[in-house]
Amino acid sequence: MRQTNRGLSDYRPDWRRKVWGLQLLFKYQHKFTNPEVLNVGNQLIGIIKYLHAKGIVHRDIRIPNVLISRDTISLVDFGLARWMDNKRYTRDIDFSYLGDFLLYLLYSTYQKVKPHSRPWYEELQLTSEQKLFLKKLLKIEAAYSDVDQIARDFQKVFPGDKKEGW
16 A cells, blocks of 8 residues: 555645545545644534534534535535434534544554554544543543534644645
C-alpha cells in the first residue's frame, strides 16, 4: 500500500465533482492534518446545528455520507433522518455519530506501534481534553446535550489555524 501525505488541495483534479470522504480515507489513504480535522469538524458541527434547529436528526453521520468539494463539506443520505421527538429520536444520536466520524479522521494518521489492539483513547495521541471531548460525544462520559457546547468545546480542544488546511 502506498502512503501519501498530500493535502486535500492536492486532490484538485477530482474537485470537478464531489469526493466522498470514504475515497479520501481508503482509496487515496489521505492523512487528515489537525487543521483539516478542525475544518471538517467545524463544518459538520455547523450542519448538525442547522439540522437540529429545524427539528431534524440525521442518524447516519458516517464516512460514506460526507462529501468534500474544495473546502466545503456536505452531508448526504437522509434516508435514516427523522423528526426529533425527544424520546426515540434525540439530538445525542448525531453527537455519537460525530464522535465516531472524528475518530476515523484522527485514525488516518495512526501508526500501530504495539502488536495488540488497544482502545482508541490509548492508541491515538490525544490530549486529556480531546479524549474527554470524544468520550462525551460517544457517551462514555457524561454526554453532551447541546450542540453549542460541542462547538465551543471542539474549538478549545482542537485548536488550529482556521485559515490553514486545504
